[in-house]
Amino acid sequence: MAKLNWGMIGGGEGSQIGPAHRLGAQADGHFAFVAGALDHRPDAGRDYAQRLGIAADRAYGDWREMLEGERNRPDRVDLVTVATPNSTHFEITRAFLEAGFHVLCEKPMTMTVDEGEEIVRTARRTGRICAVNYCYSAYPMIRQARAMVRAGEVGRVRLVVTNFSHGHHGDATDADNPRVRWRYDPAMAGVSGQFADCGIHALHMASFICDDEVERLSADFASTIPSRELEDDAMVNFRMTGGTVGRLWTSSVAIGRQHGFDIQVFGETGGLRWASEQPNQLIYTPVGGRTQIIEKGEGGLHDEARRLSRVAIAHPEGFPLAVANIYCDLADAIRGEARDGLPGAESGLRSMAAVHAAVASARAGGAWVDARPPMFR
Ligand code: NAI
Numbered sequence: 001m002a003k004l005n006w007g008m009i010g011g012g013e014g015s016q017i018g019p020a021h022r023l024g025a026q027a028d029g030h031f032a033f034v035a036g037a038l039d040h041r042p043d044a045g046r047d048y049a050q051r052l053g054i055a056a057d058r059a060y061g062d063w064r065e066m067l068e069g070e071r072n073r074p075d076r077v078d079l080v081t082v083a084t085p086n087s088t089h090f091e092i093t094r095a096f097l098e099a100g101f102h103v104l105c106e107k108p109m110t111m112t113v114d115e116g117e118e119i120v121r122t123a124r125r126t127g128r129i130c131a132v133n134y135c136y137s138a139y140p141m142i143r144q145a146r147a148m149v150r151a152g153e154v155g156r157v158r159l160v161v162t163n164f165s166h167g168h169h170g171d172a173t174d175a176d177n178p179r180v181r182w183r184y185d186p187a188m189a190g191v192s193g194q195f196a197d198c199g200i201h202a203l204h205m206a207s208f209i210c211d212d213e214v215e216r217l218s219a220d221f222a223s224t225i226p227s228r229e230l231e232d233d234a235m236v237n238f239r240m241t242g243g244t245v246g247r248l249w250t251s252s253v254a255i256g257r258q259h260g261f262d263i264q265v266f267g268e269t270g271g272l273r274w275a276s277e278q279p280n281q282l283i284y285t286p287v288g289g290r291t292q293i294i295e296k297g298e299g300g301l302h303d304e305a306r307r308l309s310r311v312a313i314a315h316p317e318g319f320p321l322a323v324a325n326i327y328c329d330l331a332d333a334i335r336g337e338a339r340d341g342l343p344g345a346e347s348g349l350r351s352m353a354a355v356h357a358a359v360a361s362a363r364a365g366g367a368w369v370d371a372r373p374p375m376f377r
Contacts, residue, residue, distance in 0.1 A: 024323030109348025147302030154267030193230030
């Protein structure tokens with residue numbers, strides 16, 4: 001099968017997420033990396049792109065130059081990944097969708113709900129795919145959990161409890177470090193710090209596994225390091241459309257926790273548990289029965305979990321492979337075979353609406369507020 005052409009904006013040398021995209025996109029041979037505007041410094045971006053093997057005329061200095069350079073090429077990129085800081089996602093994503101490119105945008109998709117709705121409308125009008133990199137949802141055992149919930153194997157879900165809490169910003173003496181400080185600066189990060197950064201992965205995961213949407217929420221935000229304008233810790237209670245009760249804790253000052261993303265689903269006839277630091281195992285307990293460990297790659301998995309288990313049983317399945325699963329589904333979708341589970345612009349928009357709802361709730365002392373974007377009410 002012919003490779004699809006792929007380009008990237010952001011993800012320059014030394015960036016955090018750039019390598020995961022390059023590994024993820026190219027892991028299965030679906031995409032050829034042919035164009036990029038990789039850095040906010042034009043020369044550094046051109047230089048790094050060429051060192052990664054991109055031809056000089058497609059190693060661009062900035063994203064506008066890339067848009068113009070790619071727009072009319074017969075071999076133009078099929079998919080553009082936007083892996084720049086949050087405040088730039090909206091204008092870059094919209095511009096590329098308008099020009100007819102498919103886009104994979106990093107989270108959070110936009111800074112505001114209005115921008116999120118505009119992205120959803122633009123993707124629908126242009127007929128282009130706009131996916132959002134909620135890559136944790138592409139772990140095989142998360143697909144297994146979702147399939148088990150859909151098949152009624154835990155009954156109606158009563159309760160979902162999730163947290164994404166790490167301690168990497170817990171050192172108050174490091175709060176002025178430029179790599180840390182921007183995340184709590186409204187001009188750079190938007191209305192929310194930790195909730196928009198990590199909490200939305202957990203919220204998306206709750207919706208994804210429960211196959212339901214967050215309807216309303218109540219939030220308590222805290223800046224435990226007082227110099228921070230935005231929250232570094234949040235507790236969010238929520239309710240889903242089908243009545244499921246949700247509890248979410250997210251923190252960046254939880255010293256001792258490394259990655260700290262896990263989720264538990266409690267249904268009427270069973271419970272499920274998954275943790276990102278042990279991603280190969282899904283823990284299942286039927287009501288009144290023994291706890292079982294379901295392993296990635298073993299026999300008897302649901303189809304979606306089997307399809308995305310690409311490393312043999314007993315071998316570890318890493319984060320870049322979850323990103324690779326997103327790229328596999330994108331390749332299929334671009335080639336015309338839509339894949340259930342690929343997080344779309346609607347998911348990105350729902351996250352932005354939840355972030356703004358949580359900020360409004362926290363400012364109102366935890367009042368319950370509607371968490372749905374206006375276009376989905
Ligand atoms: P970073 O600060 O490590 O790297 C950002 C890169 O983008 C740098 O190479 C920088 O030069 C480049 N850049 C900045 N402005 C640019 C522009 N206008 N044009 C071209 N390049 C530009 O940031 P990091 O941590 O890699 O985050 C990038 C995005 O990825 C953020 O939105 C973040 O929320 C998201 N992210 C998502 C993760 C996930 O699990 N899905 C994990 C980590 C980050």
